[in-house]
Amino acid sequence: MNLFDALVIKSGMDFRNFLSEYRRAAALLYEKTGDLSFRNVALTEKSYARWRSGQVTRPHHPAPAILRELFGRPLDELFAPYTDEQAQALRTATAPVFDESELAMTARDARAHASDAAAQLLPDLTLDQLEDDLVGLVQDTSTKPPHLVFVSATEVLGVSKALLDRTQVLSQRRRLYLVAGQASALLSACAFDLGAIPHAFELARAAALYGQVAEYGPLQAYAHSYLAVLYYWTGKPAQAVGKIEEARSFPDVGATGKARLAAIAARAYAHRGRAEDAQLAIGESLVDRGPAEDDLHGIGGEFDFDLERVAMSNSSTLLLLQDGPGAETSARRSLELIAARSTSSSPLVVAPQARADLASALLMRNDLDGAAEALSPVLGLPREWRGAGLTARVNTIQAALASPAFRDARLAQDLAERIEAFTLVATPQVLGPGAVRLALGGSNG
Known part of the structure; x- marks a missing residue:
């Protein structure tokens, strides 16, 4: 020794x-x-x-x-x-x-x-720039197609993870966790639009975990509610209801976020067959929200849930409840709100889905001409905007056109052929087997 x-x-x-x-x-x-x-x-x-x-x-x-x-x-x-x-x-x-x-x-x-x-202390200007990059990217989601948003959001996520290894300052780490969580949430939405559902689940769960680490309720609420969206789109309504009810328990969610949660809850309840709960949630989504917004949902873009998006989401819920007149009214309301904007940034995201819902509602009352007119602008969209949510809506219309009421109508046959051509080059179809056939719904509730 x-x-x-x-x-x-x-x-x-x-x-x-x-x-x-x-x-x-x-x-x-x-x-x-x-x-x-x-x-x-x-x-x-x-x-x-x-x-x-x-x-x-x-x-x-x-x-x-x-x-x-x-x-x-x-x-x-x-x-x-x-x-x-x-x-x-x-x-x-x-x-x-x-x-x-x-x-x-x-x-x-x-x-x-x-x-x-x-x-291990980062300049605040570095974090400011990264947060500004994330905000700009989120706000561009209405005018930038999903595959391009995915590339940019991946870069933001990568930078935030690299910077986390360079600082031990708690306030800076929290800011970086929030950026990483928001980028993950945005990537989840893009993955959904691109038909990559398993990856959308993974990214939404990552966003929820980042929100938990940062102890930020609005991000946790967004991520868990997006999981609810993914669950009801993949035919698991019971899990969707459980997840949206969990999402509604997180604190500090502003009025816009609460409207989003209510609209998604309405759809989840409708998929579950809980019509009364769905109607109550629709009512909650339409409550005057006032000026209050949290920092996440106030960014805009993908994280926003403006009145036209609420109306579009509710039209889908009402279709599930077989309420054709209600769905038609709600879809028309969404389109009217979009048209009333002096400089609208929503048409490429919300308007096509609202038009598809309107066409479905019109078919419920056998208005084939009206449905074809409503759907015509949708079928001319560029391929990069034919996301999973919109493609599933359009496919629902194609199925309705095969009913006995329209079987012999030439217009119905022409419309079905146009829908088939639309779907053939839609983004999820181009991606291949990663895309799944989804239930009627919307990419953001």
């Missing part, structure tokens, strides 16, 4: 802890001397055991200097034979004795740790 072994026993360090302290002492020596031999030092557990057993009496450079820095004792003293009685006395001493070298080592460790923490 030697003094080195006794000091290790006294400290209670295992190999991993010793290696950490050994490297920290080496880093301090490099800082003092600039000697490159102190950079990236290595020590195997086998060598460490040989040092302790006394098989080595003088380790090779740079170990002697590092050990002196670490213990404040010369190498000859550390590796000199040490009696069992001396070791026992060291282990069982009732009052620890601190000499100046031990205090100096503690002080150096504290300074090194504080320096490491201070070095």
Whole structure:
């Protein structure tokens, strides 16, 4: 036994802890001397055991200097034979004795740790820019197709994760977790539009976890409610109801977010066959929301849930409830609100879905001409805007056209053929088997 072994026993360090302290002492020596031999030092557990057993009496450079820095004792003293009685006395001493070298080592460790923490501080301007990039991207979702949003959101998520490794400041980490969560939520919506449902689930769950880490209720509410959307789209209405009810329990959600939650809840209840609950939720979604918004839903774009989107979502719910007149009224209301905007940013996202719902409602009262007129602008959309939600709506219309009421109508046959051509090059179809056949619904509730 030697003094080195006794000091290790006294400290209670295992190999991993010793290696950490050994490297920290080496880093301090490099800082003092600039000697490159102190950079990236290595020590195997086998060598460490040989040092302790006394098989080595003088380790090779740079170990002697590092050990002196670490213990404040010369190498000859550390590796000199040490009696069992001396070791026992060291282990069982009732009052620890601190000499100046031990205090100096503690002080150096504290300074090194504080320096490491201070070095992991990001400029606020870096975070400001990343948050601005995320906001701009979210606001562009009404005019930028999903596949392009997906690419940009992936970059934002990657940057936020990289920056998290560069700061230990809690306030900065929370900001980065929020950016990562919002980017994940946006990616989930894009994955849904692109027909990649399993990935949409994964990304929504990631957004929920980021929201949990950041302790931010609106993001958790958004992510959990999006999971509800994905559940009812994949034919799991019971899980959709459970998830939306969980989403409504998170705090600090503003009026816009609450309207979104109510509209999604209405659809989930309708898929579950709970007509009364669905009607009550529709009523909640239409309550005057006032000026209050939380920071997430106030961004706009994908996170917004304006009145035209509420009306569009409710038209889908009313179709599920077989309320054709109600669905028609709600779909027309959505389109009227869009048309009333002086500079609308919603048509490519909301209007086509509202038009498809209107066409379905008109078919319920056998108005084939009206349905064809309502659907015509939708069928001319560029391929990149033919997302999963819209494609499923259009396919529902095609199924309705096969009913006995329209079977012999030439217009119905022409419309069905146009729908088939529309679907053939729609985004989910182009992606291939990742897309699934979905129940009637909308990409944002």
